[in-house]
Amino acid sequence: MADELINVTLHVWRQRGPNRPGGFETYHAKDITTHMSFLEMLDVVNEDLIEKGTEPIAFDYDCREGICGTCGIVVNGVAHGPQKLTTVCQLHMRQFEDGQEIWLEPWRAQGFPIVKDLIVDRSGFDRIIQAGGYISIRTGSASEANEMPIAKEVADRAMDAAACIGCGACVAACPNASASLFTAAKISHLSLMPQGQAERADRARRMVAQMDAEGFGACTNHGECEAACPKGVSLEWIARMNRELVRAMVKSETPARTRNR
Amino acid sequence: MELRSYEPTGPIEDRWEKHKEASKLVAPANRRKHNIIVVGSGLAGGAAAASLGEMGYNVKCFCYQDSPRRAHSIAAQGGINAAKNYQNDGDSVYRLFYDTVKGGDFRSRESNVYRLAELSLHIIDQAVAQGVPFAREYGGLLANRSFGGAQVSRTFYARGQTGQQLLLGAYQALSRQIEAGTVQMFPRHEMLELIVHDGRARGIVTRCLKTGKVTPHIADMVVLCTGGYSNVFYLSTNAKGCNCTATWRAHRKGAAFANPCYTQIHPTCIPQAGSYQSKLTLMSESLRNDGRVWVPRKKEDVTKRPEDIPEADRFYYLEERYPAFGNLVPRDVASRNALYVANDGLGVGPLVEGERRGVYLDFADAISRLGEQTIRERYGNLFEMYERITGDSPYQTPMRIYPATHYTMGGLWVDYNLEATIPGLFVGGEANFSDHGSNRLGASALMQGLADGYFVLPFTVGNYLGHVRTLPPLTEDHPDVQTAMQSVDTRVHKLMNAPDPKHAPEHFHRELGKIIWKECGMSRNAEGLETALEKIPKLRDQFWREVKVTGSGQDLNQTLERAGRVADFLELGELMCIDALDRKESCGGHFREEHQEKGEALRDDAHFSYVAAWEWTGNPAEPRLHKEPLTFEYVKPTKRSYK
Structure with a gap:
């Protein structure tokens, strides 16, 4: 149960809307405890963005216990991230290392058009x-x-x-x-x-x-x-x-x- | 405002049948002329929309999620009760009724509860016919388990995913109607206002969460199945998106809100690990069947590893205090006792904001008695989930658990027909107050949602439409519709343009949650509630001054969505505390410290045997109280003692 703090660098796909150009933007998530879930880490980044007046990263979520099926992010090229049998809302930061670079992308498929940032239809x-x-x-x-x-x-x-x-x-x-x-x-x-x-x-x-x-x-x-x-x-x-x-x-x-x- | 329950009289086992016989019907050919709005697509809403569409009505169904399959009913793990008596252990409709009235601590309407117990039988038939893969015995018949301290095995389950499978059953039935064209589905739409015309609910105003477009939807009536308000606590086991906005908007338009202080704290959740935490995760209560709850006897042991604490120094407080029920005492008793041991400084786990909030749930005995394999079969998925979240394996070390808000028994007041105090507004599932009194029994939420959705609403909705027949036409340019539209626009504008924007909506939500959890949580007293009533209006003022919403209203904007929901929680939270302060007794989930006898809840039937239905007056601090007296003809109120 040791609480460990790590810093990670996020490269996040940002796209303002359907059929708009998109690209990666970089954010630094600092002093992240390893007990946080991946989405809680994004909450912290987003709250900071809002307070700075920047539009936060849009991503889908709801139950945050791995059953509703709302969330979904491709993390470092893997759908829902590195942990087997785990939705991204149940993925925890103890799966990552201090200083790691993390790439976040939406589901990419013709059948799933992008709505905004990491959210697809x-x-x-x-x-x-x-x-x-x-x-x-x-x-x-x-x-x-x-x-x-x-x-x-x-x-x-x-x-x-x-x-x-x-x-x-x-x-x-x-x-x-x-x-x-x-x-x-x-x-x-x-x-x-x-x-x-x-x-x-x-x-x-x-x-x-x-x-x-x-x-x-x-x-x-x-x-x-x-x-x-x-x-x-x-x-x-x-x-x-x-x-x-x-x-x-x-x-x-x-x-x-x-x-x- | 007058509260008339329209409860039938006579022998309780005949009431629902009698009521149905006396009700009006709508002929099949006339049904497609009626437009019905259903808000919410969980067990109650999904089942109601599917059933009403199938009957031939024109239905529009709305949900904030991207698909109706994602409503939070999906997260229910444990099971669903039904009085089938398949186990030959003496169960009956009457016994389920009796247990539910008693479990609700004599604060529910007998007629409603009896109907619920009766309908429980049909729910299982319906779900099985839909293909819900319930657990089965080797002979091929349905399996049951005992749940939450019930003395009969009446709980049906599909592994640890009963809610998911029942919801998918309703979702599939709904999908069939969407394809058939009887139901039009509006996902990613949030109801932000109720349209009331000529004293009747006639529609809603929605905001499309993808485009920001605000649209009125006019109909003959509105059915709200929008769930409970546990997220007023910020941290709860609800999904992040669960909110009270639909019910609160209806309340502000004249629907009485009943018993808001009745909230259920579930004893077995994974404790909070830090201040950043976004939600709490429930571990099924079935774990208490085999796990033993304990804390160290000595304060100095709370930081030790549990395996290093000898047996003699462990305090199995539920087994010691309640020898008859032990670890299977009802939810409120289990929760409150966890609070007491934590208050005594015996809590375990990490320090979060200065306190250790956790107790052990230990499977070592069960593993040595039954073997690891049996435990794995029973709880494997829950143990995995626990390990994923905490990094600890419950096979090796005790789980840490702590209570968390899980369900709200309060909700919009409804009569026997599930109609609110606004004619034409019906409310089903957790969103209404009706069947659980002041405390809900385990595996009863799925039962109530589906009973309302499949079997009660399709009938009572028809009765309403049969009575009103043709309603005067209402068009979008009518002032009642335009005013509702205008109020949504004004509110969005106000949320986006606070005078001194500083903090994200979560900041205020967390602050509200702390106040409510501390003063209106598991244990309440007048002093604390009065403090909360001073703090909440101040926080609300601060919110409207300092809330910061980035982006625009004409776009997908999750910060704006959250801000609107927090604004409504800031008003509902105040009503909860007013109700809790007013109810000077302890009953079910509402425990007032001033009203107890040796630590046990002390009900006051002479003064409080009523439903408290609050009317909105325009001032959140001064709602008007209306009382619906409760009478008990069958189950005579007794002291609920589990000693």
Whole structure:
């Protein structure tokens, strides 16, 4: 628990708005205790900037406990920074050394246009879910929950896939800026559960089509997504998604629905 | 202002059914003619927007986050209660009702609580049908655990991410409606004003957080599901963005604010490590099932390594003081006792602003009894999270924990229909005051949010619209809309142009948090509350004089967003202290030092068995108190003793 103070130099991507030119600016973060989280370090830098009358660094955050998926910064070339299985809000300064230079960039992907500084627009993810990432069940019409036993192993595997927080690190880490891991995790979660069978084929087709329409790249099995994922969502789901897609194409010729009322 | 609860009468188990039968309906073909605004997209808001859209209403849903999937309901770890009695341990709707009324220390409305217990059954069915991957037994049936001292196992869970999975279920249902075109979603939009026309809530004014554009949205009614106000303490387990602005703006327009002093301090959070700290992280209460809470018996041991303190010198204060419940005493009791041992100088951990605020939560016994593997299976993700934040491994050394504000039972006053004192304004989830009395039981927040969102609001909203049928048309050029727009513009301008700008909004927020935590936190007294009531208005004046907001209002400006929220907390904080001062008794999360018996809370049912609903008068120092008396026909008030 020893409290240590360090100084670090930050090179931060600053961009005033979408389609505006951007570039790195340098800031010195001094007397940073190693117990601070990375975002708390940025808070301290920002508060100082505000008091000096400079516009602070815009970055997304909310829960600061690694579950809401709002935050995301590429730190020294790595989405969410150097610590495995950790969102940048849970990254702590004890991972850095005194005098270190740290480069901060936004998620960079065609599917994630920059809003300001380190903030990007991830609404493409929402549209992928809207394209079928659900089970159509009318409120109030569900049957008794224990009527359908689900093997523990199946529920556990579905939970592994459902653990995705939708932060977009997988896209940022992928050389192709592919959203395959995100899309595959939801397709897998729902296709594993017996409740998800009725819409299984249609879901896979429509979600993959939406993913492509958003301008995310294709998966070429680099595995960077899994390495960057703060929740350890596995690459095997992408293989599963591809199988689901093939299965959907073989299984049914009905065209994908456009609207689901 | 008149408080009418519209609570049904008769046998409690029939009340909700009876109420539904007597309610008006809107025919399917007429529903699309009604426009409904839902603010907030957490469990209550997301579920309500999805369900109302599915019924055929025209819904607009707003959230400040970049996606509705990120509302703070997502952070709930432990689980959700439901009276399914799957464990055959004697649970029932009545028992859940009884436990909730008693746990709320007899400060909630019986009819509401009974309905909540009834609806708990449907929530689990709904969530399972949506594909929520709840934990299962080897036979394939749903698993349960006992939670927060309950004597039955009624808590359903999805690892340590129950809130996340339930929220994603609601989010996915909402996404289905967005695709279907029944719900229009407005992420990164913040409600900054309520539009009231002809005595009814008819819309909101929002600021787009990306562009700064201020827009009016007119509708037939407004539903607020905007969460609680724990961030008035600055440090809390809430997300950084959680705020009281939507409810406070509605309060200023005539919605009574009920029981603001009822706040819940959660006993198991990671202690503050320094003054720069931005938030506190909760560790699930389930940890208390296997962890033992202790501090050193001797002051001189507080700086020693815990493993160097012999067994005889360890003070297992919960086990000693409450032999029947031990480490599983309710949240408020556990929290207050941590405060007392810390006040006695027995706290452990680093010095933060001159005090050691921490106690040990020790798993050594559980590890030797059950093996490290079992403990890893039960709490692995929590132990990892703890290690990531503190750098210490709970497998090797005891965790350090300390209470932190976690949930607010107070909120906008609502009747049985969840309608506020402004007709046409409905409030669901943590934003209302309704079901938890003065203390919420563990795993009940998810239950209430979803009960309100899926099952109560879709029904009571229809009843309201069935009664009003067609409302007079309201257009954007109407003075009521223009005034609301103007007040947003004026406020933004004022925040951006303080006369003597010196400090970032956080500076004032931290100062407010210190005052509220000290004087209106776990333990309160008249003297302290009066001090707070002197300090808060001064701080508020200083804020409006010296707040410094850089950049412009026509752009993404996080400093401006925070400044607006802090300004509202500075008014709400004062109301909290006024309410706490006025309630001269101890109940649930509200502990007044003057009202205790040997350290135990002393309720005063003869004088305080009521809901305190405060009306805005234009002067924050002089709100008007209205009382809704509480009667208990089924669960007779008893002393809440865990000795």
